[in-house]
Amino acid sequence: MTDQAASSVGVGGPGIGRGLTSREAAARLAASGPNLVGKHGGEPLWRELLESIAEPLQLLLVAVGVIYALLGEIRDAAIIFGVIITVAGVETWTERRAGNAITALSRLSAPRALAWRDGSLTELAPEKLVVEDLILLSSGSRVPADARLLEAEELLVDESIVTGESQPVEHDARAHAELMAGTHVVRGRGIAQVTATGANSTLGRIASLVAETESQRTPLQKQLGELARGLLVAALAMSALVPLIGVLRGQPLHQMLLTGLTLAFATIPEELPALVVIVLGLGALRLARQGAIVRRLIAAETLGATTLICTDKTGTLTENRMSLTTAVPASDVLDGRGTAGEAARLERMARLASEPPAGDGARFVDPMDLAVWRAAPAGGPGAELRFSFDGGRRLASGLGHEADGAVLGVKGAPEAVLQRADFWRRDGVLRRLDGESCDRVQKEAFRLAGQGGRVLAVASRLLDRIVALDRDLLERDLTFEGLLVFSDPLRTGVPAAVTELAGAGVAITMVTGDQASTAAAIAEAAGLKGPVFVTAETERWKSTELATQAARGCIFARARPEDKLRIVRAAGEAGQVVAVTGDGVNDAPALAAAAIGVAMGRGGSDVAREAADLVLTDDNFATLARATGEGRRLYDNLRKAVRYYLAIKVALVTVSLVAALAGLPLPFAPVQIVILELFMDIGASAAFVHLPAETDLMRRPPRNPRARFLDRSMLAGIFAGGLTLAILSGVAFMVALPAFGVDGARTLALVSWIVGHAVLGIVMGWERQPVALLALLRNWAMLAWAAGAAAFALLLIAVPPFASLLHAGHVPLPAAVLALGAAVVAPLWLEVAKRVRRV
Secondary structure, eight states: OOOHHHHHHHOOOTTTTTTTTTHHHHHHEEEEEEEEOOSSOOOOHHHHHHHHSSSSSHHHHHHHHHHHHHHHHHHHHHHHHHHHHHHHHHHHHHHHHHHHHHHHHHHHHSSOOEEEEEEEEEOGGGGGGGTEEEEEEEOOOBBBBBEEEEEEEEEEEEEEHOOOOOOOOOGGGGOOOOOTTEEEEEEEEEEEEEOOOOOGSSHHHTTTTOOOOOOOOOOHHHHHHHHHHHHHHHHHHHHHHHHHHHHHOOOHHHHHHHHHHHHHHHSOOHHHHHHHHHHHHHHHHHHHHHHHHSSSHHHHHHHTTOOOOEETTTTTTOOOOOOOEEEEEHHHHHOOOOOOHHHHHHHHHHHHSOOOOOOOGGGGSOOOHHHHOOOOOOOOOOOOOOEEETTTTTTTEEEEETTTTTEEEEEOOOOHHHHHHHEEETTTEEOOOOHHHHHHHHHHHHHHHHOOOOEEEEEEEEESSSOOOOHHSSSSSEEEEEEEEEEEOBBHHHHHHHHHHHTTTTTTEEESSSOOHHHHHHHHHOOOSSOOGGGGTTTTTTTHHHHHHHOOOOEEEEEOOHHHHHHHHHHHHTTOOOEEEEOSSSGGHHHHSSSEEEETTOOOOHHHHHSSEEEEOOOOHHHHHHEEEEEEEHHHHHHHHHHHHHHHHEEEEEEEEHHHHHTOSSSHHHHHHHHHHHHHHHHHHHHGGGGOOTGGGSSSOOOOSSOSSOOOOHHHHHHHHHHHHHEEEHHHHHHHHHHHHHHHHHHHHHHHHHHHHHHHHHHHHHHHSSSOOHHHHHHHHHHHHHHHHHHHHHHHHHOOOHHHTTTTOOHHHHHHHHHHHHHHTTHHHHHHHHHHHHH
16 A cells, blocks of 8 residues: 555545545444444343342242241241342342443453544444445454455455464455455555445354353352352251251241251352352452453453563553654764764655554554654655565665655664665765674664663665565665664653562563663663563573563563563463563464463554453553552452351351250241341442452562462451351350240340341451451441441341341340440451451
């Protein structure tokens, strides 16, 4: 695609047009529907509620309610059915929020499409494309719909996702090639016209043949699922054992039957796998608000375990806002006598070798090319043929015409340019570029790069006639024109983020294509410590040595995509949990190989974003540091929620089993157990999601992802919390039983439990540190849950009809106050233990 063609398309070139107007596109979108494949939109709320009620354990509770109704206990049946609806509503709401969060994240991380609307290039969501839209395709982008190619420049497309063909296919606009939706542009650029969208596209027709499959569960979901199955056996055994003992000790059969069914409902840990989705899904939405979009829930789960970050430099540590700061002509480098005219020629040759911005597409041009076009003087030869930057050659070039004939402008890495240059120019006269001169140029380039800039060399070649458009034949016998120095300032907040991650035990290794001196200068400014290696030096290293250096934190300069992949694989094989950043097509293998692939959302390619687990919307390293902290918080909150949840189950089983073994009535009637389950579900699924991070979150080493979820500390917390609540409610029941009878004793047991389990939840919300009151006051969900528990307890005490409704009896005020006081104080021994442990 020539400059003139690309430029003309931006303003409505001949034969291509200006694209559709917004009005035309809106009309077509209304008629044909969005460019989406598969099901769109979630299930209606009423269906989700019915599905929640139809769950096996909810049906078990329905059976309890039906039995109550058949026994003539209409009031109890009504209460149970009310709780069924409430529990189903709470679970549906929290899971719907999590599902909506995940759906929103999918939309945020979806590729974008570039189309001409109203004559200008616009970034659109792919679903808004319609037939006859003009779209711009570039290296790394995904083809968003079936389209016919109109213009192309070295367009190479990976069609393996559709055809299974492993080799990319080169497409020529003259053949009016048909591009298929879902394929990826590997190289080059092109302009195409949409021919089919949505279900009518190639990808849509294939999708219609594929049965829907459920998304894969995260490793933690699988782990908790296995745990839930193990606990299920124990819960069912207790649900059968307690009623059996009760019957043998003289308790009524029908009462024990209802108790057994209700205990099964309350003790079977059916919510464990769902807790993962709720906590991680809503936590991932918080991450998105901070600029880190989670594409897969496993990334949110793994973030807290990250031990090594392999980061690139440009656009992540720096602003990717290149500006041409200095032009040093060859004569200035070699004898200190450069002229303004030579500097102007140097910039013109650089411009000839730089990709021009086309209309609104300026932001999609290489930053240094854009800097050259902004700084270089207008005029001079225009490129009629361009050779894009080649990672192997580390050069880009452009061929144009001057009055004396054709001229080739070349720019690239100093060593790559000097390798092909034989001359330099002084006062218009060509001089031989010998070895000594090359050494002086290299030293000057090294000195300039050591100041934090990025240095490119520029060369030219005059041609009387062009024999062949062969890059190897053209890019030789060059005349060295001089050096260009570009600056890319460090992003604000990067040094603080580096310090925070270092304090959290996360090593940081920079992997960059820049020369060693430039990389070292930026690393020093960012606060990165460690040796600097040129990747060519590391080619003979064993994987263990490569992993050891990366894990200590170092800088790899002159790195190619395959070098980055080798580093990531070596570190992963050595047991490191690696997060790696990338933005290009060639970064996709490293992103896929890492435990967490982190793509750039603003400047990255579609291929990189689709290979990644996390997308940074602002391309900022500081956002990755914040996301690492949020990942730790998510895992902590999930751990705390499960610990509390299982502690409550342990308490309910323990107090029921002890009472049955002692030949006493059970401390809780079946309808009361249903109420306890209601408060338990709300606390575990809502209150713990919003827990703030503990203050030492980023001052402790990363967790071991291979460690057991139920470790010794977790088990100790479960049994300490569970036995505390069991003793509190059990003692209240047994002490009150002789004085107030069964109903009165159950009142005090219920009051002790309801208030005590809320206080226990607050205490267990801080695992490693004492409760932070200010942070607690900001957790509206936990405060609302605790306030609801306190209000419920007060209603039991102060409103006898309400207590009677729940098979509880009236108790004297002093006894009630004593029970409330004990419920508030008893769980605080865990808080005291935490404070003693910290001393």
